[in-house]
Amino acid sequence: MFELIKEDLSLLENMLLNATKSTEESINEIARHVTLAGGKRLRPALALLSARAGQNYSREKILPLATALELIHTATLAHDDVIDGADTRRGVATLNAKWNNQIAILGGDYLFAKAFSFIAKEHYDPYVNYRISDLISNLAEGEILQDTRAYIALKDVNVYYERIKRKTADFLEVATELGGFVAGITKSEQEAFAAYGHAIGMAFQVTDDVLDMEETSESLGKPAANDLVSGIVTLPVIYALNNSERSGELAAIVTDRHQTIEMAERAIEIVQKSGGIEFAKKEAARFLNEARDVLPDTIPKEVKKSFFMIADFIGERNF
């Protein structure tokens, strides 16, 4: 899937390490732990690929932006892990588990700042700064909304879509759009890339929410049914709340702040029987078709092929 940018991604790994270098060994250790904890590098990959569609493509010019995007993503994960009290992510100990909440909060701030410092050094068009800072405030807003509206038996699918837009789709949109923007793609290509990133982002988060209901802790590297227990109502649950005969029982569980694992398992059973999971999978597939359809023929064939492969991957992923 990332064949075209294999070398770019290996350079990215080096830049991630150098970006967070400090004169203090304790800070190096913290930064190294979190930046090397893995991940799919999806956001930088989207930027690196999309840049290859531009007339002014330069690897030197796009790599710092790609690095900044991954640093920002890592920062938000560090903060999310504090909020969720998560011990592991991708099977690796979180900052809050390996050190403490202080280190995870400050480590996240450090990575945010390093990302902006990377962008500032490159003298990109101010639009890049603007889009990225706007993205981060949207991410935070999305998470705040998720928190202030937890444990509510949500039936409105649009509220859910607005939340996952801010939480995930905006980020993939910005990554895909800015990569090409920096490399001088046309205005209409820029819009198409943004729409593509948005659509795969929506599909990605819907799939994530389905996996949280289907998978066990082991394959996910984080606790399963985490959303339910945390009071976060996702698409399969919304479907069941609207369509299941047992929607009253389900509503009682999702609004219960002292929900047990047994209750969560009963909720999952209700959702499964209602067809909510199939519905969510169909919605994800619909978003992926939107993503494929929006890509113009004016972009290089190999870039388009890679974008298609990413859409396929998101449709099939089970981890």
Add this chain to the structure above:
Amino acid sequence: MFELIKEDLSLLENMLLNATKSTEESINEIARHVTLAGGKRLRPALALLSARAGQNYSREKILPLATALELIHTATLAHDDVIDGADTRRGVATLNAKWNNQIAILGGDYLFAKAFSFIAKEHYDPYVNYRISDLISNLAEGEILQDTRAYIALKDVNVYYERIKRKTADFLEVATELGGFVAGITKSEQEAFAAYGHAIGMAFQVTDDVLDMEETSESLGKPAANDLVSGIVTLPVIYALNNSERSGELAAIVTDRHQTIEMAERAIEIVQKSGGIEFAKKEAARFLNEARDVLPDTIPKEVKKSFFMIADFIGERNF
């Protein structure tokens, strides 16, 4: 002290409110609570004053930068309050106390992002972006160092100065320097302003650390002797560790992670008898003299007068 920029500061209050406006009422409420919780507005005041020394001074140009500086300061305080588990600041409930840690972490991220988005909109010279992102990573580094080196009987005053440089002095330095920079002061004025900001910042933090030992919770609006109990060794304590006959007893207290209020009170007594507090006050006064001496005669008289008044205020403040 802020007579010259009284009107600017009242415009700043409006901008702080508008800067954090969201389409979501819950986010407005959170942002309003934290930005209106008061504070001396020292950082924006320094930027607003210093800008008045520039040939290209424009109030419209400097206000967004001043707003961004206060937003960043507020963001770091929100995160600090989570880390310290503080319930009040300036006598007002903290975000973590009024809502929860989640809201305080995400609220801080939201304010950071809004600050960068403000700066991006103004199209300042990239040097502004660079200095500010570098400042934030330094702030986080300073706090991480404070955390990873807590509960150590520190005797080296230079380690302390390096820490408070990152924690406080860098911020006042950047505020004073960038205000003038944006308004076109000369290179040598820029250096002088940076040195002034640094020196008052050092004095400010030393004074803060003295107050933490001298004052009660009521006058500070936060728990007194907080540093000692948290394992943070400040200048008066370092002096006593080097000079008191009871330095062994003091070392045993400051390295004890289960320190009680009674132990902290005994430590304060040892520090007071050693002359550590007088020493720290003299050091603060020395920094303030450095600050006054470094200001050039080329800057407008009323700006210089205001800078002197700020130095006087920091020397005399007892809250």
